[in-house]
Amino acid sequence: xxxxxxxxxxxxxxxxxxxxxxxxxxxxxxxxxxxxxxxxxxxxxxxxxxxxxxxxxxxxxxxxxxxxxxxxxxxxxxxxxxxxxxxxxxxxxxxxxxxxxxxxxxxxxxxxxxxxxxxxxxxxxxxxxxxxxxxxxxxxxxxxxxxxxxxxxxxxxxxxxxxxxxxxxxxxxxxxxxxxxxxxxxxxxxxxxxxxxxxxxxxxxxxxxxxxxxxxxxxxxxxxxxxxxxxxxxxxxxxxxxxxxxxxxxxxxxxxxxxxxxxxxxxxxxxxxxxxxxxxxxxxxxxxxxxxxxxxxxxxxxxxxxxxxxxxxxxxxxxxxxxxxxxxxxxxxxxxxxxxx
Numbered sequence: 288x289x290x291x292x293x294x295x296x297x298x299x300x301x302x303x304x305x306x307x308x309x310x311x312x313x314x315x316x317x318x319x320x321x322x323x324x325x326x327x328x329x330x331x332x333x334x335x336x337x338x339x340x341x342x343x344x345x346x347x348x349x350x351x352x353x354x355x356x357x358x359x360x361x362x363x364x365x366x367x368x369x370x371x372x373x374x375x376x377x378x379x380x381x382x383x384x385x386x387x388x389x390x391x392x393x394x395x396x397x398x399x400x401x402x403x404x405x406x407x408x409x410x411x412x413x414x415x416x417x418x419x420x421x422x423x424x425x426x427x428x429x430x431x432x433x434x435x436x437x438x439x440x441x442x443x444x445x446x447x448x449x450x451x452x453x454x455x456x457x458x459x460x461x462x463x464x465x466x467x468x469x470x471x472x473x474x475x476x477x478x479x480x481x482x483x484x485x486x487x488x489x490x491x492x493x494x495x496x497x498x499x500x501x502x503x504x505x506x507x508x509x510x511x512x513x514x515x516x517x518x519x520x521x522x523x524x525x526x527x528x529x530x531x532x533x534x535x536x537x538x539x540x541x542x543x544x545x546x547x548x549x550x551x552x553x554x555x556x557x558x559x560x561x562x563x564x565x566x567x568x569x570x571x572x573x574x575x576x577x578x579x580x581x582x583x584x585x586x587x588x589x590x591x592x593x594x595x596x597x598x599x600x601x602x603x604x605x606x607x608x609x610x611x612x613x614x615x616x617x618x619x620x621x622x623x624x625x626x627x628x
Contacts, residue, residue, distance in 0.1 A: 289451055300454050304420050307396060311368040315546075315603045319582060320575060321366030323600045325548040326373050326560070329355055329386055333376040335402055337427070337435040339492055342560050343375050350552055352382040356389050358554060361570055363393030365578070367548070371398040371596075373560075375552075378405040384417035391418040398422070402437050406445045411452040421456040422449075425490070429472040439476050450483040457485040461513065463506045464491045470509045477516045489513035491531050491593055501534030527598045536590035540610050542601045544581025548573075558586060559594045565613075584613035 289297070315323050329350050333343035362370055370390045377383055378401050390397040399414070403424040414422070426442055427435035449457050459480035461473035477487040489510055491502065502510060510532055527537045543549075543558035544566055550556055554570050556577075557563045568577055582604075592598065 293452075293454075297454055300420075301456065304396070304456065311396070312603075315368065319546070319604060319607065320578065322362070322368070322548050322578065323546045323603065324369045324371065324596060325362050325367050325550060326371050326596070327355075327358060327362070327550045328373055328375060328552045329377055329380040329383065331375040331552045332379060333374060333402070334379060334404060335376070335436050337437065339434065342373075347375065347552060349380045349382075350554075352385055354554070355382075355386050358550060358570055359386065359389045359393060359395075361573070362548075362550075363395060365573070365575075367395055369396040369398060371400060373400045376402055376405070378410070384413055387414070387417040387419050396420050400425075403442050403445045406448060408448050408452050411448055415452070415454040419455045421458065422453070423458045423460055425460040425462060426476045427462055427467060427472075428469060429475050432468060434467060439472070439479060443479070446479070446483055446485075450485070458488060459485050460488045460490050462490045462492045463510055464502055467492070470506045473509050473513050474516075477513050481516060487513070487516055489517070489528075490595060491528055502532045507532050527592075528595070531591070531593060537592070537598075539589060539598070540601060540605060540608075541586040541589040541592065541597060542582050542604055543586060543597050544584065545578045546582065546604065547597050547600045558588075559592075559597050561592075561594060562586075562588055581613075583608060583610050585610040586613065 311323070314321075331342075331344050331347040332349075333340075333345070336343070336345070359370065372383070372386060372390075377399060380386065387397045387399070397417075397419055398421045399419055400423045403426075424442065424446075425437060426439055427437045429439045431438040431441060446459070459476060461476040461480075463470045463473055473489055477489065480487040491510070510528075527539065530537050541558075543562070544556065547559070548556050548570075549559050549563070550570050551563060556566060556568050556570050556573050558565050558581075566577070566581060586592075
């Protein structure tokens with residue numbers, strides 16, 4: 288268990304983080320000319336190979352740190368509010384702490400999505416010192432299987448280390464759908480997360496080809512039971528997932544490319560992890576005109592979208608500016624980029 292000093296330090300950091308978040312939310316409501324959230328990929332390589340995931344390889348080298356600095360500074364110049372480091376497995380990047388520091392130096396909130404395998408006490412302390420503000424781990428099952436090795440059995444000691452040492456906020460996301468064999472595991476994972484003092488969320492995942500199937504009756508039961516465990520906050524806006532669970536489309540205005548940016552390891556801006564290739568514009572040359580064009584462009588993939596962060600960010604502008612059909616992509620896209628419809 289964390290000491291009293293650690294607990295007080297965490298509370299002070301949480302208060303500061305929440306005040307910054309509130310200020311950014313107000314700014315988002317006042318102005319639409321800046322990104323609210325960017326996901327940036329410093330490394331596509333991953334130490335795992337979950338069968339439903341199309342966001343990794345087993346050979347890529349880390350993006351050089353000077354290039355990461357240029358990309359982060361560019362996001363800062365665009366007025367980005369939050370930058371989340373993802374992958375692949377970002378903890379495999381040898382200079383990840385410097386990436387986090389650069390995000391904070393630009394005045395942006397720094398987050399990290401990891402599979403958790405590389406977390407030990409000393410690594411967590413380094414993340415504290417770098418200024419990390421929140422971290423998410425998705426745990427797919429209680430025991431590892433052929434679909435996913437991100438299991439509670441393997442990761443529980445990592446979670447205990449986080450509970451003892453982390454100054455940053457920790458969220459544990461469990462999942463249903465996408466070939467997960469034991470949906471009831473999500474409840475076990477969620478209850479363990481809350482027991483350790485973390486927040487807990489539930490997601491509906493796609494299969495390895497990026498496709499989604501409606502949840503069956505048992506999966507829906509687990510999904511709604513998990514929702515009851517979640518604390519109320521902006522990141523728990525999940526009405527869109529209620530429709531997905533029933534196989535129903537959502538009628539909403541996706542602001543990807545404007546309010547949300549996904550920057551791949553090649554430095555290109557994409558709508559999201561599941562629409563890599565659109566618009567396919569280099570971040571280095573991304574302008575306010577690009578932000579405005581994509582802010583106003585309809586996304587044909589939106590009705591059946593499962594990407595929760597894009598839904599959550601787009602909530603800020605759901606009542607504003609009707610969209611129109613997207614123009615032809617302004618840039619050609621390398622063949623190796625994934626395009627999933």
